[in-house]
Amino acid sequence: MTNPNSNPMPLIVDDDGSQDGMTALVYLLQNPKFEVKAITISQGIAYPKIFGTNLMRMLARLGKTGIPVGVGSETPLEGNNSFPEQFREESNSFWSPFVSLPNQALETLDSRDAATLIIDTIQQSPKPVTILATGSLTNIAEALRQEPTIINNIASLHIMGGAVFVPGNLREHLDPMIKQNQVAEFNIWVDPIAAQEVFKAASAGLKIILTTLDATNQVGFSRGDQQAWKATGTPEGIIASEFLDFALSVISGNDPLIPNPVWDLVAAINLSEPSFCNPVPLHIQVDTMGKPNTTQGQTVVIENQPPNTYVCLNPSFNNLKFGTNEIFTNE
Numbered sequence: 001m002t003n004p005n006s007n008p009m010p011l012i013v014d015d016d017g018s019q020d021g022m023t024a025l026v027y028l029l030q031n032p033k034f035e036v037k038a039i040t041i042s043q044g045i046a047y048p049k050i051f052g053t054n055l056m057r058m059l060a061r062l063g064k065t066g067i068p069v070g071v072g073s074e075t076p077l078e079g080n081n082s083f084p085e086q087f088r089e090e091s092n093s094f095w096s097p098f099v100s101l102p103n104q105a106l107e108t109l110d111s112r113d114a115a116t117l118i119i120d121t122i123q124q125s126p127k128p129v130t131i132l133a134t135g136s137l138t139n140i141a142e143a144l145r146q147e148p149t150i151i152n153n154i155a156s157l158h159i160m161g162g163a164v165f166v167p168g169n170l171r172e173h174l175d176p177m178i179k180q181n182q183v184a185e186f187n188i189w190v191d192p193i194a195a196q197e198v199f200k201a202a203s204a205g206l207k208i209i210l211t212t213l214d215a216t217n218q219v220g221f222s223r224g225d226q227q228a229w230k231a232t233g234t235p236e237g238i239i240a241s242e243f244l245d246f247a248l249s250v251i252s253g254n255d256p257l258i259p260n261p262v263w264d265l266v267a268a269i270n271l272s273e274p275s276f277c278n279p280v281p282l283h284i285q286v287d288t289m290g291k292p293n294t295t296q297g298q299t300v301v302i303e304n305q306p307p308n309t310y311v312c313l314n315p316s317f318n319n320l321k322f323g324t325n326e327i328f329t330n331e
Helices: 019-029 048-062 085-092 114-124 138-146 148-153 192-204 223-231 235-251 263-272
Strands: 009-015 034-041 069-071 129-133 154-160 208-211 280-282 284-286 299-301 309-312
Touching (some): 009 114, 019 048, 019 235, 019 263, 034 048, 048 069, 048 085, 048 235, 069 114, 114 129, 114 138, 114 148, 129 138, 138 148, 138 192, 154 263, 192 208, 192 284, 208 263, 223 235
Parallel strands (some): 009 034, 009 129, 129 154, 208 309
Antiparallel strands (some): 280 309
């Protein structure tokens, strides 16, 4: 994963407190192509204030300092869609006992809220900033509402979210009513108004790259990958193996025949490695009018409209020089 590039890309990572989002984050923290300039926490799986405090402890474990972390609103822009409480409790505990954290952080949370931190980071950067958003788009939408001119200094916005030509994943929700929604993906569904506002910003010049369930459904990570990440001996590889251990043990039910999709990591690799996925230009619109248990949050392709999004549908490690077990190596 070495890179001769001595001029790394400035990057903001916006996540909603998911274990796969943290895997994506540590992948990018150890990737020499990027300099993580800020981390923001959106509502979704996380209660942002609780998660932000734990994230500071994770950064201390990794020995990372000087990266401001801002927390966002505790609620979506509109409505009350939310993840199951059980998912949120796991986030609150930072997936203990699978993941261990030091008792103390080295630094405190930034005093700015997430939207303000996003705006300041973009406005103060001498180079266009890339954003990876791996949760709800609440913080991104709030930043664009407050200061739409930041689009002029955003290189691209990479999003993990949506389901275009495959079913959504709300079947994993624990509410029997919400399970009836067969078309929406969690990250978009939890704040569909924010998502639609972000996609509309493409008309003002925002370049959007979307990694969908169509793509992440095709990439799985196994116990072999988890052991290989741990064997690297690097702080990032070891903690990533702990996140994957949780996913394989809890989400996949410890079935060795079921590799686990690490959704946000796939989006991060798509950001880092352009050859990973050949993007398809589509015009995406979010259903904001349907009911939460029917079609709300669906990412709909609008025919005969100019593309507003570059959509990853078919990623492949065959296009890369490394495999799933080598993601956290330094070679």
